[in-house]
Amino acid sequence: MSTTTISSREFNQSASEAKKASANGPVFITDRGRPSHVLLNIDEYRRLTGGFTTLLEAVAMKEDDVNDEFDAPRAEIGIRAADLDE
Incomplete structure (x- = not known):
């Protein structure tokens, strides 16, 4: 896997070359000499x-495949007395 670095100006002028280079590894795009973006091919991303799950895959999941061990934290709501003397 190789790493390629190009300036944002080079990227704007030859995006197709950057896409081709991303087949061999990440392409770092710099802005004023500092890395600002990374271009990856979809397989590497x-x-x-860890991949992605489509809505269809999520609906088709078996009950055993679902991780339902989620404990939502309790909300802390501060309650104070209303000032009705005005």
């Missing part, structure tokens, strides 16, 4: 993020 899915590998890094």
Whole structure:
């Protein structure tokens, strides 16, 4: 896997070249010499993020596949007396 770095100006002038380079590894896009964006091909992105679940896949999940162990934290709501003397 190779890493490519290009300026934002180069990216704007040749986005197709950057897309081709992303097939071999991430493409870092710089803005004033500092990395500001990274271009990845979709397979690498899915590998890094653990893939994705479509709505159809979520609906079709078996009950055993669903992680339903979610405990929502209790909300702390401060209540104070109303000032009705005005």
